[in-house]
Amino acid sequence: NAGVTQTPKFQVLKTGQSMTLQCAQDMNHNSMYWYRQDPGMGLRLIYYSASEGTTDKGEVPNGYNVSRLNKREFSLRLESAAPSQTSVYFCASSGRQGTNEQYFGPGTRLTVT
């Protein structure tokens, strides 16, 4: 039981390049989330998917797109990376509707130069 996995662990991009961050969970959870974490800013929600087939914007969605590929997988895409998107990205999942108890992946450290 791996829980929530994320790939890659580290990534360096040049401004304007695109990439997709992958996330998968094996806990049969309905809801999945993408956060970014920046020094002094805490955790900020980018997008979430309450259930398979639905996605919604969070607090900071600009510059990102998401795809809920199936119940297990939720990807985050940066179409044209900017230095302001340098951050640590976390994926999380939740199986308890209403309580929103979330379980996190190990994170992807992204640097945009």
Next chain:
Amino acid sequence: AQSVTQPDIHITVSEGASLELRCNYSYGATPYLFWYVQSPGQGLQLLLKYFSGDTLVQGIKGFEAEFKRSQSSFNLRKPSVHWSDAAEYFCAAAGDSNYQLIWGAGTKLIIKP
């Protein structure tokens, strides 16, 4: 607006001393409450949670938290800290069934030898 406040950005405690990290919430009703821990370079791990019932909840790693409705607080405690407890601690709350958690800004715990 709903909010979670962690008043202390940093706390320094000597190894073996007791610890209390503060968390206050602002919600219309009693929310579901969580404490997470993030060790350096790691993802977030759920320490403990409060949904209802007994207001003193036990978690992993020897931590406990007490829900006090009258003070809108959910403070995290440990009787004797170890150097391995050095990490950042996040308080979070949910309760509006909008699939999201409201996060505190985090408290960084520093352990003095």
